[in-house]
Amino acid sequence: MEKLTIALPKGRLQDQMLDLITSVGYVLPQGALTGRKLVFYDQSQQLRFIMAKPVDVPTYVEYGAADLGIAGLDVLRESKRELYEPLRLGFGKCRLVLAGPPEARNRNLRLVSNLRVATKYPRLALDYFYRQGISAEIIPLSGSVELAPVVGLADLLVDLVETGTTLRDNGLVELETLLESEAVVVVNRASHKLHFQLVQELINRLAEEIGQRAGGSQTDAN
């Protein structure tokens, strides 16, 4: 029988995602919830799940190692993969922001000739500065980006914030929002054609559940 493979991101969104999948009627094995198993099936053996690092989900899906995936919009836009994005899930909400020390508020960034910006999102950051006509040098980091302006590695940073607490704790303020992010269902373009019914049915079930949770206000993916 045809099966679909779904790539899920480990970490922050994991519990909410597994809860969503359970609530649309799929029974998951014990090991799935502890996060130790990297590959598991639902009880009916219709779906195979793989747990991947969040930034890798679009890659698994574009290459066809998974038919569908759930990824943050931030990761998706940064990866520039060719995927369908039929459904937003309404959770995992956060913002990609430009932030820096409070005095940066009064600076006209267009007049700075060598602005240094630390980020985990070099592509989105570059694109933003390019569109704004600001010349910036991007310093790619893989974590604790808030540190960079504090120790003078960079003037500003571009990073994801949920509540903004980490920024405040380090004496930093938000300057600009680059992107409103949330969890999104992504689909491999070939799978969308070749397993059209299966994919569509799964998306419809998820959309219905999401719609109910939002009190019927969502009208996506009909």
Next chain:
Amino acid sequence: MLRDVVKQGRIPHGVADTFYEDAAAITALERALHDLFTGWGYARIIPPTFEYYDMLVTQASEQLQDEVFRFFDREGQMLALRPDMTVQTARIAGSKLYDQALPLRFYYIGHVFRYEEPQAGKQREFTQAGIELLGADTALADAEALSLTIEALHQLGLRDFQINLGHIGYLAATLADVSLADAQRRNLELTIERRNPRDLAQVLDEYQIPKDIANVIRRLPHLSGDKHILQEAHALAINRDSAAALERLEQVYTILDQAGLSQHIILDLGEIRNMSYYTGIVFRGYISGLGFPVCGGGRYDTLVRNFGADLPAVGFALSLERVLSVTKAKEPIAPDILVQWGYHPLCAEQVNRMRKLGLRVEVDVLNRQETELVAYAQQRRVRRVLLCTDTAEFKLIEGSQSRWLSSEQLLGEMVLWKS
């Protein structure tokens, strides 16, 4: 043991050295396509590998413009490596073949160059094969391009594939009375292609698209499936031109259906190829295990007129490397037989005979003795070794067995090997 390649031996990112079974597999695919296209009445066209940048690029999509390899000649003219062969075929047809009997049918197989991020099945240099049918603006011509696409994918050993078929005219007609900047239009197309309903609603809102038009566009990503989607699309059609686009799509689908090919077709009005020259049907083929299309094509009725004659046209192209990245086809390269002393007059006659029969014959040029030759044959996976003598007797070694044969007996054997 692997060892580092010396610096002089390295090659740039995005290009590949292809040899042995892989190169033979490409040759086999090319041969199959030469035969197929010729069999459908298409004649080969061989455009130059590089041309003036302005010619190649002005007609291409913005995405292709970004991906073109450019360079200057000694007079300071900007040149470019071709990113596809459709524009070149249009140039040749429009500027040189305008007074020929119509329609014109051409096929090409050659390398194209795009500055893309290298990844599986996506290289900066790859082999493109395709056809262009010029001078016929009919549903039959559209259907022929699609039938030939499906047949080509079959010939290349693919079974599990789908062609996503849309019509750019539906969106174009729907937006006919809306004025959008080029960048806005591209962004709108990109958002439709991603099938992200919320982003689409947002973009339609931001660009202040009138409500009746926005309602149609919002449905585009969902108008995907079998011919039943055409009913809803018809109900949504807001003007004569968008209805005409659907009628053409339906005619093409009907022709393919009658030919027993519709199981490979998914109608999809969200299929918008981001190539500026398309004007009618547009399609892309997808195969299992590859997230990007293996082939694509469509109708471009306004491209050729830039070069002189006003010829409507339709065509498709596919990437051989992308096909191979999925089928993983290999073509054996080992010769059928290895011959010692193959240039000795007594032996040369036998070698010629074998080659005339179509056998692959390798002749030793290192003056090796029997044991060395047999060891070499094993390494190269050659199944037979033939040793000559002064007495016109031949020693045939197959695996661990050997026999002595007269030239008549040898001839008898050859015929068996071939069959």
